[in-house]
Amino acid sequence: MIRILPFPLLSLLLWLAWMLLNGFSWGHALLGLLLALLLPLATRPFWPNVPRLRNLPRLLRFLALVHWDIVVANLTVALLILRSPRRLRPAFVELPLALTDDFAITVLMSTISLTPGTVSADVSEDRATLLIHVLDVDDPEALVAEIKQRYERPLKEIFEC
């Protein structure tokens, strides 16, 4: 089971992507199935530690939350940009990570970068700290606490335990 289908979810996603790209036909369904089986096998060595999805409903809730936050943050940042740039309070903020899984950290960094107003700039060698650049921040500690509570905690539940 593990050897034939190392990443069932990845296979499903690949197949769906293939079907969306090509439109539905039985030929493409079969070809897509073949690719969805072969590609995860071929890329198996790229994943030394296989990320495990432990909580699917939580993941869906997390995705909805992130989309909503992106919309809200877009509006806030639009106002910030249109005001005088001199009034911005930029900062580099360090966020101590509680996540340990590489893939979970990647997802957290992507979430931070996709939400306008914050860009994740670097992660430390020992995967213990994240460096974030913020466009406008009043209280860096409050921001760190919010990111940890809003994004990191759900990710920990989704990918770790």
Added chain:
Amino acid sequence: MDSLVEFLVAAFILLGAAFALIGSIGLARLPDFYLRLHGPTKASTLGVGGMIMASLLFFSWQAQTLQLQEVLIVLFLFITAPVSAHMLAKAAMHRGLARRKDTKGRPWKQ
């Protein structure tokens, strides 16, 4: 019904265009490299998002079935955009680009 769909499509195109424009204004106006990084994140989220909603609505309406190719664009964009932002920030820190003087905290040595 036709005019309602047209209205919605137009509204989404305008919304997307407005955010892409504001993102570009940010790119032009903001004072240092790290701040300018924040401009494109807006263009690549709500800017593209608005266009995609418009495209999805228009083509689904035209074909009278749900067309979902656009979802793939969002998926690929959401995977790749943070990576390029991250690489840009790392390169900027490596070259020690100047940041605005009142920036709190400091970048890491690369």
